[in-house]
Amino acid sequence: MADTAVDVHHDHHGHDDHHHGPTGILKYIWSTDHKIIAMQYLFTGMLMAIIGGYMAYVFRMQLAFPGISVPGFGQVSPGEYNALITNHGSIMIFWVAMPVLIAAFGNYLIPLMIGADDMVFPRINRLSFQVFFLSVIVLMASLFVEGGGFGGAWTSYPPLSAVAEYNQTNLGSSLWLIAVALEFVAFLLGGINFITTLMNSRAPGMKAYDIPLVAWMIVIASILFMLSVGPLVAGAVMLLFDQTLGTGFYDPARGGDPILWQHLFWFFGHPEVYVVLLPAIGITVDVIATFARKKIFGYKMVLYTAVATGVLSFFVWAHHQFIAGIDPRMANVFTVTTLLISVPIAEMCFVIIATLYGGSIRLTTPMLWALAFMAEFLIGGVTGIFLGASGADIYFHDTYFVLAHFHYTFFPIAIIGSFCAFTYWFPKMFGRMMNDTLGKIHFWGTIIPFNFIFIPLFVLGMGGQHRRIYNFQHFPELATPEMFQLRQIATISLLIMIAFQLVFFYNMITSWIRGEKAGKNPWQANTLEWTTESPPPHGNWPLDRMPVVYRGPYEYGHPDREEDYWPQDEPA
């Protein structure tokens, strides 16, 4: 096994499994255990989701009822509005989707699913969270410095982001950029760990096609992240120098090129969509196989299409720049690649539908989330076709149609996917079952308002409503009573959705304290994490009973067996 992992063994439980590391509260802050680091990422991500949701609440109120004093915030000034939308976008992508889907569930699931005692580099893992936490502090600080938080949108295009006279947030924009850079460092360290662990620490007998798909997906996503982040870091350094040292990398008057940033940003930015999508699909596939009690229809199909998606995702970035003045011939090429990428994703959807076909479906809360992910993501994918086609995009660019489209992709990924994973693995993480009735109330209370928020925004977008406008009353053709009605429907639905999240937090806390004991394997699932105690002890399994793998992860409903599942570690 790993040199470092073995070191940890000697350090931490050489003597009858007793933990000799830091004790008390320090055990949870200074731990190298992958499960504790996963919890740190999970709860930090949850906290950031609350902050990001609060921001959405404030600016949605401003849009639906311009000029009112928003309860809990006060009047929104144009500068504050810009800072709110910018940081809402950055937080939801970099500080919610990434830490929860990749870092939290990656850390928690990869060692457990492959039968390892920990990550191969536990201390690098701890460093990863510490750097991430630092990035959270820097980002939060950027909101309270003189001039306020950065307001140039999460894409941060120069010259708006580069020149302090334009953005009016001299310190805020630099701190925002530093926070994003620190966050990348954190995920770089985490990604190295995930890939190395999956390749080198698998249980005896676990071959490449015996790895649960969610572990594969998180690792493929990490590889995508590692390959795409370099150019953005290069671009971010240049932008930081433009902001602070007065260089002219993006200043055309001094020989620079502002479009250059767009290329560097979207070369990362588009693969990033798949970096967060793939883990969510992996979670969905795992949950659907468990609750349809059926083998995945095409394990290799999902795996290969994920790789194909990853490769294609590096050749689609300019579809964000169709009206940025790029060569129309190049726009044609990028239209073709963009529409091509829907093929592998569609294949994954077909695999999921074929898995459901003929299964003995159990409609538990995680299963509902998984099915909702499929349904909602499909709407996001289909509306993407209009935006990927360069002709249609000229009209739709920067309207609420784009906004509704990517919320129909990102909300299923970051929120539905996370809830799916959280409700499914909650019994393993905390040893108790969640309340199913409350879970279903929370599910319907989230899904129905979600559609009522964003379908009106599609309509508004087709009506020509531009993004990033602080107050639509200033534009008579966008200030009709009908349009304001649609905006108010969206905002009121958001309030309802936020209210239903209280059900979730109530359910989480009460189930954690006095939920029904879960036992080792409450869902009758096959993968290795269900063969250990809930919650798993330090080291995951007793040293003399590390798991050994005899078969693939999705052997449900085997005709020769009495039970309808067949754990991976059970000898034939």
Add this chain to the structure above:
Amino acid sequence: MSAGSATYPTESRPAPVRREPVIPNGVLGMLIFIFTEVMFFSGLISAHAIVKAQQAGVMWPPYGQPRLPAQETALNSLALLVSGVVLVLTWFAFRREQNSARIPLLLSILLGCIFVGFQGVEWVALLAEGLTMQSSAYGGFFYLIVGSHALHAVGALAALIWAFTRLDREELTAHQLATVSAFWYFVVLVWPILYWKVYL
């Protein structure tokens, strides 16, 4: 279950055995990190190439900016390349007999330090001649790309010095040496490309 019965293969497997990883953990982690670094430098180089191409009609380097000392740097690059070769010899010496690796490792570090030091002297001279990060995109890219490489070189040298102190105490393992060397090889091998793109 008639719909799925055809999908169940009856495969018989050999008994599971624990297999040693093909690439040790440290080296694999470092290789993944190096892939990221390759993409980082590709980003810098392509940004440089785009900006340079847009100035095709104009002068490059811009009017009034000093030329880069291509010959002196070529000579200096030789020191870096030789350092890389010496590190390969260090590896073979280490495999043969650990203590015999000391002198080549030290030599490799020294050559690396000479390279970094001489680049620093060159920067001071260029700054005196009026080439700064703010003076033009040309100067900005020069300091950015060469500076990024210098930072990586300093980091890699620190790692090599760490390896040397461990070797001195006879605590250095082959995996550690391979991990640290992989990073230095990256620093050495990326330099000719940067030299070609920036200086020539």
